[in-house]
Amino acid sequence: MNVSSLQYRLTDAERKTFEETGYLMVEDALSPDQIAALTRETDQVYAKKVAAGHDPHQALFYPNFLPDSSLFADLTDYEKILPKVWGVMGWNIYLYHAHLIVTPPSGKPRDNKTFGWHQDSGRVNQEIESYPRPRLSLKVAYFLSDTSTEGRGNFWVIPGSHLEDTLERPATGEGQPEGGVPVLAKPGTAVLFDRRTWHTASPNWSEVTRKILFYGYGYRWIRTKDDMTVQTLWEESDPIRRQLLGWGVNANGYYSPTDEDVPLRVWLREHSPESFESFK
Numbered sequence: 001m002n003v004s005s006l007q008y009r010l011t012d013a014e015r016k017t018f019e020e021t022g023y024l025m026v027e028d029a030l031s032p033d034q035i036a037a038l039t040r041e042t043d044q045v046y047a048k049k050v051a052a053g054h055d056p057h058q059a060l061f062y063p064n065f066l067p068d069s070s071l072f073a074d075l076t077d078y079e080k081i082l083p084k085v086w087g088v089m090g091w092n093i094y095l096y097h098a099h100l101i102v103t104p105p106s107g108k109p110r111d112n113k114t115f116g117w118h119q120d121s122g123r124v125n126q127e128i129e130s131y132p133r134p135r136l137s138l139k140v141a142y143f144l145s146d147t148s149t150e151g152r153g154n155f156w157v158i159p160g161s162h163l164e165d166t167l168e169r170p171a172t173g174e175g176q177p178e179g180g181v182p183v184l185a186k187p188g189t190a191v192l193f194d195r196r197t198w199h200t201a202s203p204n205w206s207e208v209t210r211k212i213l214f215y216g217y218g219y220r221w222i223r224t225k226d227d228m229t230v231q232t233l234w235e236e237s238d239p240i241r242r243q244l245l246g247w248g249v250n251a252n253g254y255y256s257p258t259d260e261d262v263p264l265r266v267w268l269r270e271h272s273p274e275s276f277e278s279f280k
């Protein structure tokens, strides 16, 4: 990891936004060239899935997509975003889950049905006994298509809902919970969101296919949430990326890491001592 990444550390204002609203938008995180190249890779994945039988009118949810392209793997430790992730979570982190979503136009008229609002992590939300629930993980969503207007299959959130363990949904099944808003993201925007922030996808009523790459970072003692066959990438990865792709010396090191387990800690100790101190 390059020291130039330090210029992208989480600012105080960004931290405040993330802590207060449960999400943070970073516009122009990807350059036009990056967007074009990642879109080409995404389109290839989609075309292959359609050729293999995926219904082209349905959204494609494709986990474990990193091995499909080195460009996808490169975002694991992307210098403009990773410093914001460790700025929130510290150094004992890895990618526990990643998925690519392509949402083609639904071809259906608009309706007012309540979307699929949820917090991430399934049973974690039933089985952890604390209030409010702990953060544990966050996701970074890289927007490749333009969802800067509503109706394009936008990602929706309820700002500030991350400290609420329950959500009141409309009893009629019509309309959205109070406070729900579409995230209006231009191509190239990265949206970091706390897993507890109540969020949802929405139908794509537009003519524009929606494309997003999701990277979920959690603590190293959390299990993967998809098959994550990223071990094949370990050999070609530098030590920090290898950590982020799940490598470790042994099982105990996920709980009580040595420096060998967590090169990100070693790097921060050397290059950003104040960050290192704050995560001790």
Ligand SMILES: O=C(O)CCC(=O)C(=O)O
Pocket: 101, 120, 139, 153, 154, 155, 156, 199, 200, 201, 202, 214
């Ligand atoms: O596709 C979306 O906009 C939402 C994705 C989502 O709910 C998730 O990653 O947990």
